[in-house]
Amino acid sequence: MILEELNKVSDLISELIKNDDFPEKIEPVQLRDAVTLYPMRPGKRLRPALVMWCCGLFNGDVKQAEYAAAAVEVYHNWTLVHDDIIDEDELRRGLPATHTVLEMYARDNFHVDKKKAKKFGSDLAILAGDLQHAWAMNFLLKLIQKGVSPSLVTALCRNLCEMLSRELVSGEALDVDFSYRNFEKITPEEVERIIYLKTGALLNYSATTGAKIALKIDNLQDKRLQKITDFATAVGTAFQLRDDWLGIFGETESFGKPLGSDICSAKPTILILNTLRNLNKSDSNILLSYVGSAEISSGELMKIRSLIIKSGAEKDVLERSNNLRIYAKNSLSGFPDNKYKKLLLELNDYLINRNR
Amino acid sequence: MILEELNKVSDLISELIKNDDFPEKIEPVQLRDAVTLYPMRPGKRLRPALVMWCCGLFNGDVKQAEYAAAAVEVYHNWTLVHDDIIDEDELRRGLPATHTVLEMYARDNFHVDKKKAKKFGSDLAILAGDLQHAWAMNFLLKLIQKGVSPSLVTALCRNLCEMLSRELVSGEALDVDFSYRNFEKITPEEVERIIYLKTGALLNYSATTGAKIALKIDNLQDKRLQKITDFATAVGTAFQLRDDWLGIFGETESFGKPLGSDICSAKPTILILNTLRNLNKSDSNILLSYVGSAEISSGELMKIRSLIIKSGAEKDVLERSNNLRIYAKNSLSGFPDNKYKKLLLELNDYLINRNR
Numbered sequence: 001m002i003l004e005e006l007n008k009v010s011d012l013i014s015e016l017i018k019n020d021d022f023p024e025k026i027e028p029v030q031l032r033d034a035v036t037l038y039p040m041r042p043g044k045r046l047r048p049a050l051v052m053w054c055c056g057l058f059n060g061d062v063k064q065a066e067y068a069a070a071a072v073e074v075y076h077n078w079t080l081v082h083d084d085i086i087d088e089d090e091l092r093r094g095l096p097a098t099h100t101v102l103e104m105y106a107r108d109n110f111h112v113d114k115k116k117a118k119k120f121g122s123d124l125a126i127l128a129g130d131l132q133h134a135w136a137m138n139f140l141l142k143l144i145q146k147g148v149s150p151s152l153v154t155a156l157c158r159n160l161c162e163m164l165s166r167e168l169v170s171g172e173a174l175d176v177d178f179s180y181r182n183f184e185k186i187t188p189e190e191v192e193r194i195i196y197l198k199t200g201a202l203l204n205y206s207a208t209t210g211a212k213i214a215l216k217i218d219n220l221q222d223k224r225l226q227k228i229t230d231f232a233t234a235v236g237t238a239f240q241l242r243d244d245w246l247g248i249f250g251e252t253e254s255f256g257k258p259l260g261s262d263i264c265s266a267k268p269t270i271l272i273l274n275t276l277r278n279l280n281k282s283d284s285n286i287l288l289s290y291v292g293s294a295e296i297s298s299g300e301l302m303k304i305r306s307l308i309i310k311s312g313a314e315k316d317v318l319e320r321s322n323n324l325r326i327y328a329k330n331s332l333s334g335f336p337d338n339k340y341k342k343l344l345l346e347l348n349d350y351l352i353n354r355n356r
Numbered sequence: 357m358i359l360e361e362l363n364k365v366s367d368l369i370s371e372l373i374k375n376d377d378f379p380e381k382i383e384p385v386q387l388r389d390a391v392t393l394y395p396m397r398p399g400k401r402l403r404p405a406l407v408m409w410c411c412g413l414f415n416g417d418v419k420q421a422e423y424a425a426a427a428v429e430v431y432h433n434w435t436l437v438h439d440d441i442i443d444e445d446e447l448r449r450g451l452p453a454t455h456t457v458l459e460m461y462a463r464d465n466f467h468v469d470k471k472k473a474k475k476f477g478s479d480l481a482i483l484a485g486d487l488q489h490a491w492a493m494n495f496l497l498k499l500i501q502k503g504v505s506p507s508l509v510t511a512l513c514r515n516l517c518e519m520l521s522r523e524l525v526s527g528e529a530l531d532v533d534f535s536y537r538n539f540e541k542i543t544p545e546e547v548e549r550i551i552y553l554k555t556g557a558l559l560n561y562s563a564t565t566g567a568k569i570a571l572k573i574d575n576l577q578d579k580r581l582q583k584i585t586d587f588a589t590a591v592g593t594a595f596q597l598r599d600d601w602l603g604i605f606g607e608t609e610s611f612g613k614p615l616g617s618d619i620c621s622a623k624p625t626i627l628i629l630n631t632l633r634n635l636n637k638s639d640s641n642i643l644l645s646y647v648g649s650a651e652i653s654s655g656e657l658m659k660i661r662s663l664i665i666k667s668g669a670e671k672d673v674l675e676r677s678n679n680l681r682i683y684a685k686n687s688l689s690g691f692p693d694n695k696y697k698k699l700l701l702e703l704n705d706y707l708i709n710r711n712r
Contacts, residue, residue, distance in 0.1 A: 022518060027526040028533055082486065086479040110536040123442040123532050126482055127525050130438065133489055134521035141514045150506035157513065158497045162378060165490035169483050170383040176479050177384055180466040 002346040009052060009069070010045040016070040022135045030105050034098050034128035035135065038077040041095065046239075047072040049347065050203060051210040054228055056340030057332075060214020064146045068156070068213060071139035072206045075160070078132035079168055079202075085122050085129075086176060087265070091257060099125035136160075148213055155218035156209055164205045171197025183266055183291055188273045192237065195270075200236030207232035227331045231344070234328035238321045239351050244269040245317055248305060250355060260296035260304060271308065271317050278311035325352045358702040365408060365425070366401040372426040378491045386461050390454050390484035391491065394433040397451065402595075403428040405703065406559060407566040410584055412696030413688075416570020420502045424512070424569060427495035428562045431516070434488035435524055435558075441478050441485075442532060443621070447613060455481035492516075504569055511574035512565055520561045527553025539622055539647055544629045548593065551626075556592030563588035583687045587700070590684035594677045595707050600625040601673055604661060606711060616652035616660060627664065627673050634667035681708045 017039045026032035048069035055065040083089075084097040091097060096104070103121030106112055110120070140160065143153050171194050178186055178194075211228045212218055219225070247262045248271065262269055276284045287307050290300060308314045328348045335341055373395045382388035404425035411421040439445075440453040447453060452460070459477030462468055466476070496516060499509050527550050534542055534550075567584045568574055575581070603618045604627065618625055632640045643663050646656060664670045684704045691697055 022522070025526075026522055027530055031526065031529040078486075082482055086482065106536070112536065120532065120536065124529060126438055126442065127529050127532075129486075130434075130489065131521060131525050133486065134517040134525075137493060138514060138517035141510050141517065144507075144510055150510050151500075154497050154500055154506050154509055154513075157510075158494060161490040161494035161497065165487060166378070166382055169487050169490075170381075170387065173387040173480060173483050174383055176476065176483075180462070180468065180476065 002343065002350045005343055006044060006046075006049055006347075009049045010042060012066065013045050013048045013070055013073050014040065014042070016066060016139075017074070020070070020135075020139070022138055023131075026131060030102060031124055031128060031131070034081075034102055034124060035131045037098055037101060037128075038080060038092065039074050039132070041093075043093070045073060046347075046351075047076055047202060047206040049343075050206040050232065053340045053343045053347070054207045054210030055214045056210075057335060057338065057344060058211055058214035058224070059338070060210070062340075064143075064148060065210050065213045067139050067142045067146060068209050069206075071136045071160075072202065072209070074132050074139060075136035075164075076202060078129040078136065079172070081125055081129035081132060083172060085125050086172070094257070097125075098128055102128075143213070149216070152212065152216060152218055156212065159205065159209075159218075164201055167197045167201040171201070178268055179266065183268060184276060184288065186268045186273060188270045188277070191268050191270050191273060195237055195240045196233065199240050200233045203236040203239070204229050204232040224335075227334065231328045231331040231348075234324045234331065235348055235351060238324040238328070238348075241270060241317050241321045241324075242352060242354060244271045245314070245321075246355070248301075248308060249314070258295070260290075260301050263290050263304065264293050264296060266292045271313055274313040274316060275308045275311040278313055279307060283307055283310070321352050325349065358699065358706045361699055362400060362402075362405055362703075365405045366398060368422065369401050369404045369426055369429050370396065370398070372422060372495075373430070376426070376491075376495070378494055379487075382487060386458060387480055387484060387487070390437075390458055390480060391487045393454055393457060393484075394436060394448065395430050395488070397449075399449070401429060402703075402707075403432055403558060403562040405699075406562040406588065409696045409699050409703070410563045410566030411570045412566075413691060413694065413700060414567055414570035414580070415694070416566070418696075420499075420504060421566050421569045423495050423498045423502060424565050425562075427492045427516075428558065428565070430488050430495060431492035431520075432558060434485040434492065435528070437481055437485035437488060439528060441481050442528070450613070453481075454484055458484075499569070505572070508568065508572060508574055512568065515561065515565075515574075520557055523553045523557040527557070534624055535622065539624060540632060540644065542624045542629060544626045544633070547624050547626050547629060551593055551596045552589065555596050556589045559592040559595070560585050560588040580691075583690065587684045587687040587704075590680045590687065591704055591707060594680040594684070594704075597626060597673050597677045597680075598708060598710060600627045601670070601677075602711070604657075604664065605670070614651070616646075616657050619646050619660065620649055620652060622648045627669055630669040630672060631664045631667040634669055635663060639663055639666070677708050681705065 023032050023035050026035055051069040051072055052062050052065050056062045080092060081098045084092055085099050089097055090100045099121040102124045103117045106117040106120035137157065137160065140157055141153060144150055174194050175198065207228045208225050211225055215224065244262065248259060250259060252259050263272065276287060279287065287304065290296060290304060296304070325348055329345055332341055332344060373392070379388050379391050382391055407425040407428055408418050408421050412418045436448060437454045440448055441455050445453055446456045455477040458480045459473045462473040462476035493513065493516065496513055497509060500506055530550050531554065563584045564581050567581055571580065600618065604615060606615060608615050619628065632643060635643065643660065646652060646660060652660070681704055685701055688697055688700060
């Protein structure tokens with residue numbers, strides 16, 4: 001049922017994005033196409049679902065929250081477009097990244113060398129992300145057309161600029177900083193903070209925005225909004241822990257990027273850092289020897305898996321995820337039961353158990 | 357007097373930017389410093405002056421428009437930060453560009469090679485621009501604290517996202533596109549359109565925003581706003597024509613970048629394209645031979661200047677600028693005289709005659 005409901009949200013968001021006139025006048029056409037690329041790709045649409053369901057939880061008019069749902073999705077996309085440039089990821093969930101699509105465009109149309117095509121791809125992808133950033137804000141501002149009061153809309157916009165952008169972009173910058181630091185010296189606590197900044201903050205924004213539209217308030221002292229923040233923050237951390245686990249213990253076909261790619265790209269995850277913390281010197285040196293490799297063979301992957309299991313870090317991460325799931329569930333326990341509460345609880349369960 | 361008044365605006369904007377708490381919580385510190393770098397540098401603050409003086413022109417409360425003035429300045433800065441990455445300009449008005457400052461930071465603190473430091477500089481500068489984008493919007497939203505109605509504020513925000521961002525970013529992307537096309541095949545008309553998108557659109561936004569705050573309206577059909585648009589668009593084109601002229605005929609010391617650098621970087625300007633259009637084949641081939649050179653000697657510069665003068669393009673551009681100046685002046689003629697009208701007319705004269 002949860003997947004069916006997520007699909008409904010996804011279809012709705014795709015429609016809103018497809019029918020919105022913001023991209024129409026963007027020039028040149030390859031920039032326009034780049035701006036709509038990620039937003040038009042099918043996806044989980046987790047953030048829009050949080051907006052709409054947290055609005056429904058407080059018996060708000062879910063239709064009224066639709067533009068906010070589209071806004072958080074497009075907002076998420078600009079951060080992905082810029083992240084992909086920074087991380088030099090050529091793929092985004094198994095499909096070409098924005099800058100890669102633009103690079104291919106340059107190669108085919110301008111007949112330039114690889115280096116020039118790459119520069120074109122990165123330059124236009126910077127601009128595509130910039131336009132998505134404006135597009136997201138524009139969706140949020142359109143809430144007024146749905147009857148949300150201008151003063152609540154401006155408050156939601158300020159939260160987006162002041163809190164969310166600062167947290168999210170700081171998170172990305174701290175992540176960049178990590179890659180210049182000694183991998184072993186990064187602590188799981190630092191990583192957990194970055195998870196909040198990079199993932200939790202936007203989930204939190206999405207959930208509280210839906211609730212605020214229903215409650216017609218923007219008072220962060222409100223107990224109900226604090227519970228929603230607790231819920232979304234726990235879901236966000238559990239979501240990321242699952243992602244990290246899937247990156248090592250998942251099935252390649254469904255996960256969209258090669259297993260172990262976090263280790264190849266020396267991305268510090270709580271799973272790996274806890275493993276290193278628990279292992280003895282000789283085992284942790286074995287694990288460290290794989291960090292930054294060009295690729296990891298299936299034999300090496302088996303070895304990595306066994307080290308993580310041996311250290312107890314896999315068990316810990318699964319336990320931690322389950323505790324977060326329970327904490328998230330309890331955060332909603334004070335609210336009356338309705339269809340949307342049921343969906344939020346199912347979503348919570350689903351995210352912990354998902355295989356992709 | 358005009359310079360004194362511009363300095364007053366500049367000091368005010370510097371104060372607003374310095375005292376604003378948006379950057380405070382940005383992490384890490386090198387990102388925070390990058391976000392405030394351009395906004396804190398002294399500059400002409402032309403856009404804030406347009407906001408405030410066009411507000412004063414209609415007897416609006418100039419103090420009320422201050423946050424909008426800060427908003428357009430910070431907005432201008434994010435576009436510069438991303439442009440400088442794209443254009444690989446290491447200097448911005450004679451001082452290190454944002455990505456260059458960050459590159460130096462990486463070299464000094466992470467002891468990495470040139471290539472890695474450059475990547476760090478460009479990555480963090482992308483994020484710094486993103487945060488300035490959010491910061492600009494946040495300043496605009498703060499107009500509510502000054503008593504501007506939430507519905508006018510949301511209208512101003514929508515103009516910023518929907519019109520301005522699309523125009524400005526499309527202009528930058530078309531400019532990138534130019535660099536992949538045959539220089540000779542670009543027309544002066546195409547360049548003029550890009551001048552509007554890259555420069556005129558923000559000047560227009562600045563001027564009309566000031567007027568809208570004074571008039572408490574957002575009706576683009578309003579004749580007064582149309583006159584302000586005429587004024588700002590003419591000023592914008594004349595401003596860019598002067599920049600192009602200064603790039604060839606200016607004095608190096610005051611202009612901040614080497615004379616002829618537009619020719620070295622194969623930047624198509626109306627001045628150069630008109631020259632090529634007017635010259636005979638052999639003369640235009642001489643001029644074309646300098647396009648894309650690593651540097652231009654003073655002897656070559658003399659030759660380039662003489663070709664431009666010979667073609668009549670220099671006379672044309674000066675005449676065109678003067679006509680734009682008169683057109684801009686006439687656009688304001690229907691409005692009652694006051695201090696701010698006088699300042700706007702002086703600004704118009706000053707921009708055409710400036711030497712830097």
